[in-house]
Amino acid sequence: MRFGVVTFPGSCDDADARAACSLVGDAVALWHGDRDLQGVDAVVIPGGFSYGDHLRVGAIARFSPVMAEIETFAHRGGPVLGICNGFQVLCEAGLLPGALLPNTSLRFAMRQTVIEVQNTLSHWTRACAGGDLLSIPAKHTTGRYYASQPVLDVMEERGQVALRYVSDPIPNGSLAGIAGVSNEAGNVLGLMPHPEHAVDALTGSADGLRLFESVAHVLAAAA
């Protein structure tokens, strides 16, 4: 399978994301100005500071040409993973519910977190089991997940809360300890921790690979 990894001006985790993807399939670089996804099977929007985080995190990246293509791809059921800034971009684009607010501490939080897989409804958690614990680093200033209570209730009911922090204290003050959420169809997932930094035991954990493997399973099963 072929992963496309987006690079916006200000992305900084795109190289690691491509390296992680290449452990599972092929990785293709997609530029923010592209109007063509080059026929990739899945898209990864990596971490960083797209467009300098101007106005609000993710607010400007949402309007880049490549995002219009990704929105179409996602609406057709194509798998999309947003990591950290990529999660913020997906929320701003309306591909995921809710928004990310500044950490309660107002500080940059950088630490290894343990997140619990809530369910395998998302394409990106399919190769896991509900209750699996993944050790994945988080590093962000704007990671406090927020959705209004009625929206959150519906998300919980539908199983859209895919990942929750179980390490204490959580890095950002997210509602209900939310680390990652999916859309209703499950093909789009966003999370604040960085699975692409946890793909080799050499750096402490290879648990992040499970997300990339999950989408490969889903695509293989559909082929």
Add this chain to the structure above:
Amino acid sequence: MRARVLIRPKAGILDPQGQTVERALPALGFTGVSRVHVGRLVELDIEDPGRLPEMCEQLLSNPLIEDYEIVGGPEGAGPDDSRG
């Protein structure tokens, strides 16, 4: 016309910046201050102010987490409005 858009965190959403400012003021002797919130100000020249609300909803604010208030016209014009 010159317009100003005030953007603030929605009521009920935790505003740690506001809380931090509120805690800092008494240290300087400013007591009796409460309900502090920190937001953003966007100033712009606009030919058709009728388009400001959709502009606010689509880009300048995120309606899920922020409220906006448009300040414009003579009552909104401050002393700085002669700036380029």
